[in-house]
Each structure stands twice: as C-alpha cells, then as structure tokens.
Amino acid sequence: MLNAISQSQAMMLVFLLTLATILGAWIFEYAGYAPCELCLMQRFAYYAAVPLSLLFLVIGQNNPKRMRAGLVLIGLIMLGSCIFGIYHSGVEWKFWQGPTTCTGGGDFTKGLPDLTKKAVMCDQPAIRILGLSLAGWNAVVSAIASAVAFGKAYGSSSASQ
Numbered sequence: 001m002l003n004a005i006s007q008s009q010a011m012m013l014v015f016l017l018t019l020a021t022i023l024g025a026w027i028f029e030y031a032g033y034a035p036c037e038l039c040l041m042q043r044f045a046y047y048a049a050v051p052l053s054l055l056f057l058v059i060g061q062n063n064p065k066r067m068r069a070g071l072v073l074i075g076l077i078m079l080g081s082c083i084f085g086i087y088h089s090g091v092e093w094k095f096w097q098g099p100t101t102c103t104g105g106g107d108f109t110k111g112l113p114d115l116t117k118k119a120v121m122c123d124q125p126a127i128r129i130l131g132l133s134l135a136g137w138n139a140v141v142s143a144i145a146s147a148v149a150f151g152k153a154y155g156s157s158s159a160s161q
Contacts, residue, residue, distance in 0.1 A: 001092050003155065007060070007067040007071060007152050007153075008057065008060070008061060008067065009065065010071065010148050010149065010152035011053050011056055011060070011070060011071060011074070011149075011152075012053075012057060012147050013051050013148055014049070014071075014074055014078075014145050014148055015049075015050065015053035015054055015057065016054070017141065017144065017145050017148075018046050018049040018050050018053065018064030018078075018141075018145055019050050021046060021138070021141050022043060022046040022047070024051065025039075025043060025046075025134070028126075028127070028134065030088045032127065033126040033127055033134075035120065035126075036041045036089075036102050036120040036121060036122040037099065037102040037122060037136065038084075038088045038091065038098065038099070038102060038122045038135070039088070039120075039122075039135065040085055041084070042081060042085060042088060042135065042138050045077050045078060045080060045081030045084070045142065046081070046133060047146070048077050049074055049081075051075050052070065052073065052074060052077070053070070053074055055070075056069075056070030056071075056073075056074070068112045068153045069152070071153035072103060072109060072149070072150070074145070074146075074149045075145075075146045075149035075150040075153060075158075076146075078114060078142045078145040078146035079142070079143075079146040079150075081138065081139075081142035081145075081146075082138075082139050082142035082143045082146055083139075084138075085135050085136065085138035085140075085142055086139045088122065088135035088138070089132075089133060089135045089136045089139060091122055091123050092122070092123055092124070092125045092133050092136075093137060094123065096104055098122045098123055099108075099122065102120070102121060102122035102123075113126075
C-alpha cells in the first residue's frame, strides 16, 4: 500500500492521523474523561508531530532528501510514543508499577497533593474502547504513524516524490 503513495502523501497521512488523534484526546477530555499524568505526557509526541509534519510538508515538497529526513524524524517520535503507550497500558493492566505520583501509592515525600484538582490515577483507565484504553489506542495509532513514516522513508520507492 505504501508503494502507491508519495513521500508527501505519506507525510500528509501522518499529519492527518496525528492531528485527528490529539483532537480526539481533547474531545474525550472535554466530554469528562480527565487525563492522568501519563496521558498528558503521551500528548507531547503529538504536540511535536503535528507541526513538524506540516513543516516538512512545506519545506520538503521539492526536496526528497529533506522529506525523507522528516519522515525518519516523525517515525522516531511516533515510535517513542508507541513505546510510551505500551508502558502506560502495562501500568493500567497492572503488568508493572507506574509512577507513584499517579498510581495511588500514597507517596507524600514531595508534600501534600493539590486537593483542588480531581485525582486521576494512571493505573485506572477512564474508558476502554474495543478492549483498549486510550493509552492502548495511543500505542496502536503511534505504531501506525511510525510504520507509515518509516515505511515511506526506507521503502523501495522512497526516493520518489
């Protein structure tokens, strides 16, 4: 499938996918699903990928090497996001311990928590859709975006615009 699209089209696909994902996260938050500390940290990759993919669409339009570099950079960012999503999902499934600051560990070494804010635990998913939490879906979406970016950057027809 990736052979049928150009590097620019792959970058546009990554842009649209990451933009839709962060907009979706904001919509869930607006609907009352408050994000935990790890959820907020997972958004950093999207805050980088959305403007960077748009930037590389502009500056790499007639420069295949620049577009390839952008695809590699975005691929690395989204690969990191995928790994972080897997980590957060593992915390939710209780496969491993998450940070004590957001798993209800009762650690008061940094002082009392801010009691004006609703406590959102990182090990308790707010919602599951088709069996996956939003952290799990982040891992899936990030893996897809990374695969598209790397697939087109290193694919057999990566030099074609």
